[in-house]
Amino acid sequence: xxxxxxxxxxxxxxxxxxxxxxxxxxxxxxxxxxxxxxxxxxxxxxxxxxxxxxxxxxxxxxxxxxxxxxxxxxxxxxxxxxxxxxxxxxxxxxxxxxxxxxxxxxxxxxxxxxxxxxxxxxxxxxxxxxxxxxxxxxxxxxxxxxxxxxxxxxxxxxxxxxxxxxxxxxxxxxxxxxxxxxxxxxxxxxxxxxxxxxxxxxxxxxxxxxxxxxxxxxxxxxxxxxxxxxxxxxxxxxxxxxxxxxxxxxxxxxxxxxxxxxxxxxxxxxxxxxxxxxxxxxxxxxxxxxxxxxxxxxxxxxxxxxxxxxxxxxxxxxx
Amino acid sequence: xxxxxxxxxxxxxxxxxxxxxxxxxxxxxxxxxxxxxxxxxxxxxxxxxxxxxxxxxxxxxxxxxxxxxxxxxxxxxxxxxxxxxxxxxxxxxxxxxxxxxxxxxxxxxxxxxxxxxxxxxxxxxxxxxxxxxxxxxxxxxxxxxxxxxxxxxxxxxxxxxxxxxxxxxxxxxxxxxxxxxxxxxxxxxxxxxxxxxxxxxxxxxxxxxxxxxxxxxxxxxxxxxxxxxxxxxxxxxxxxxxxxxxxxxxxxxxxxxxxxxxxxxxxxxxxxxxxxxxxxxxxxxxxxxxxxxxxxxxxxxxxxxxxxxxxxxxxxxxxxxxxxxxxxxxxxxxx
Numbered sequence: 156x157x158x159x160x161x162x163x164x165x166x167x168x169x170x171x172x173x174x175x176x177x178x179x180x181x182x183x184x185x186x187x188x189x190x191x192x193x194x195x196x197x198x199x200x201x202x203x204x205x206x207x208x209x210x211x212x213x214x215x216x217x218x219x220x221x222x223x224x225x226x227x228x229x230x231x232x233x234x235x236x237x238x239x240x241x242x243x244x245x246x247x248x249x250x251x252x253x254x255x256x257x258x259x260x261x262x263x264x265x266x267x268x269x270x271x272x273x274x275x276x277x278x279x280x281x282x283x284x285x286x287x288x289x290x291x292x293x294x295x296x297x298x299x300x301x302x303x304x305x306x307x308x309x310x311x312x313x314x315x316x317x318x319x320x321x322x323x324x325x326x327x328x329x330x331x332x333x334x335x336x337x338x339x340x341x342x343x344x345x346x347x348x349x350x351x352x353x354x355x356x357x358x359x360x361x362x363x364x365x366x367x368x369x370x371x372x373x374x375x376x377x378x379x380x381x382x383x384x385x386x387x388x389x390x391x392x393x394x395x396x397x398x399x400x401x402x403x404x405x406x407x408x409x410x411x412x413x414x415x416x417x418x419x420x421x422x423x424x425x426x427x428x429x430x431x432x433x434x435x436x437x438x439x440x441x442x443x444x445x446x447x448x449x450x451x452x453x454x455x456x457x458x459x460x461x462x463x464x465x466x467x468x469x470x471x472x473x474x
Numbered sequence: 475x476x477x478x479x480x481x482x483x484x485x486x487x488x489x490x491x492x493x494x495x496x497x498x499x500x501x502x503x504x505x506x507x508x509x510x511x512x513x514x515x516x517x518x519x520x521x522x523x524x525x526x527x528x529x530x531x532x533x534x535x536x537x538x539x540x541x542x543x544x545x546x547x548x549x550x551x552x553x554x555x556x557x558x559x560x561x562x563x564x565x566x567x568x569x570x571x572x573x574x575x576x577x578x579x580x581x582x583x584x585x586x587x588x589x590x591x592x593x594x595x596x597x598x599x600x601x602x603x604x605x606x607x608x609x610x611x612x613x614x615x616x617x618x619x620x621x622x623x624x625x626x627x628x629x630x631x632x633x634x635x636x637x638x639x640x641x642x643x644x645x646x647x648x649x650x651x652x653x654x655x656x657x658x659x660x661x662x663x664x665x666x667x668x669x670x671x672x673x674x675x676x677x678x679x680x681x682x683x684x685x686x687x688x689x690x691x692x693x694x695x696x697x698x699x700x701x702x703x704x705x706x707x708x709x710x711x712x713x714x715x716x717x718x719x720x721x722x723x724x725x726x727x728x729x730x731x732x733x734x735x736x737x738x739x740x741x742x743x744x745x746x747x748x749x750x751x752x753x754x755x756x757x758x759x760x761x762x763x764x765x766x767x768x769x770x771x772x773x774x775x776x777x778x779x780x781x782x783x784x785x786x787x788x789x790x791x792x793x794x795x796x797x798x799x800x801x802x803x804x805x806x807x808x809x
Contacts, residue, residue: 380570380571390588
């Protein structure tokens with residue numbers, strides 16, 4: 156088990172290095188220049204001054220040299236300083252932002268998993284009946300709606316029209332920080348983030364459980380006089396969860412993408428909002444660091460998925 | 475043979491399936507009796523309705539099927555009950571407690587994510603027979619009785635850690651742990667190697683001597699029938715075409731289909747001699763008719779060498795040519 160986790164972490168580090176190279180190169184290929192952001196529109200910089208700024212930031216050196224310099228720093232635990240934002244240390248920016256993002260993504264995923272699995276079970280057990288149809292129609296809508304659309308429509312309906320929840324931010328300005336206030340701000344973006352995933356998980360759970368309910372061992376359980384409720388909960392659901400666990404693991408990456416949309420729509424002070432702002436300003440150190448952190452989160456989540464898989468299925472031996 | 479107390483009596487049992495808007499009748503008026511401690515073999519080709527008969531008794535039919543007519547009387551200590559008329563909860567109380575069932579595929583009939591111990595103790599626990607700790611002890615004893623070595627350790631094993639033969643033994647332990655009066659074994663040896671088949675048949679015979687349960691043994695293997703059954707019923711296209719004590723039916727088959735079945739069983743020595751002599755194993759010509767399109771008269775008339783206009787026009791009724799024997803053929807006396 157320990158060996159398995161070590162191996163997975165090793166492979167994950169290699170992936171992270173590859174990811175950082177890719178992002179590094181893509182960023183430099185993209186049009187735009189971070190120095191542009193330094194230009195005060197009322198007092199244009201002369202070309203000499205621009206070159207000096209570029210040299211001071213190390214942006215005039217060849218790409219591989221820049222990359223290696225950045226790598227050396229990262230390896231030493233130094234993520235650098237933002238080119239914008241008053242040269243704040245990237246590490247501090249990240250540490251402020253990662254908490255809200257994990258909170259939002261985590262709650263969104265937990266809601267998606269609970270709702271998706273429960274709805275999938277109900278739908279499969281009532282296959283073809285009105286309840287199944289009533290659950291399947293919204294599921295199809297949920298799967299087909301892109302994150303930015305659900306975010307905007309949800310914001311409009313629940314905050315603007317119904318006024319059930321605040322329309323953005325993480326806290327009410329002027330109020331002392333409290334859990335209740337935080338939850339009020341969290342519930343709408345988390346629910347909207349969960350919609351697409353809940354719908355996908357529900358469809359998978361439904362299909363998987365319908366297949367499992369036709370298996371011989373389900374008939375065996377019935378032949379022993381097990382109550383139908385227990386046949387489903389004890390004998391069928393655990394088997395049906397196997398493919399769903401894989402699905403949840405592989406959608407975590409997509410969940411990050413969805414979180415970025417939600418954060419920008421709801422002005423949620425997380426990594427996604429920071430990343431978007433950084434991309435607009437070509438704030439290279441922040442983009443690089445944020446990408447790495449997001450990548451690391453996805454890799455950790457995938458390792459957890461594998462461990463969860465082994466916990467559900469005794470036929471899989473982790474070694 | 476001493477008269478046995480009745481255990482299960484099927485009276486005109488009829489099970490229909492809805493398939494693409496049409497109804498088919500895989501079990502069409504089956505009469506069959508099993509006495510206490512008796513082994514009755516239900517024999518037939520694939521699609522003859524023998525497994526559907528077994529599942530009808532257990533009321534484990536798929537959602538598209540229903541018992542349309544007839545009775546399945548189970549004689550219990552508390553008196554006879556018609557299984558076909560029980561409500562779901564009463565039927566659940568019968569399954570696993572009064573009737574145990576073993577299925578064909580030991581590889582897929584055990585739940586892959588639950589331990590053997592969990593699955594074997596389950597009937598005791600769902601029927602409230604004993605505490606969890608006692609159930610564990612009884613499971614060990616039962617596994618020992620079905621010949622699983624090192625039973626205490628096997629309780630913690632998962633099905634994939636056991637061989638096919640061991641899994642089928644575990645299935646049998648599971649079906650018998652509540653000491654039911656009736657065991658329904660639906661082709662329990664078909665998926666196993668020949669040597670393992672013989673072991674399982676021996677095991678069932680031994681358990682029957684010990685526990686005294688009646689066995690409904692569904693199979694297409696006539697060798698197994700000869701080995702362990704007291705009586706045999708031959709099924710064709712949803713009906714029992716011949717039944718009687720095994721020795722009598724095998725010595726003097728009255729239905730042309732039974733004769734065809736017996737003649738098509740290869741005995742290694744004879745088959746070799748036959749081949750050397752340039753002959754071939756006798757096969758019943760043709761195929762089982764589709765249930766969607768059964769002949770109007772005797773269902774076997776399309777393959778029968780003795781068939782006459784009478785056979786093609788009118789299905790034969792059951793006649794009883796001797797004690798305990800029955801046959802559905804217009805021309806049985808010609809045999």
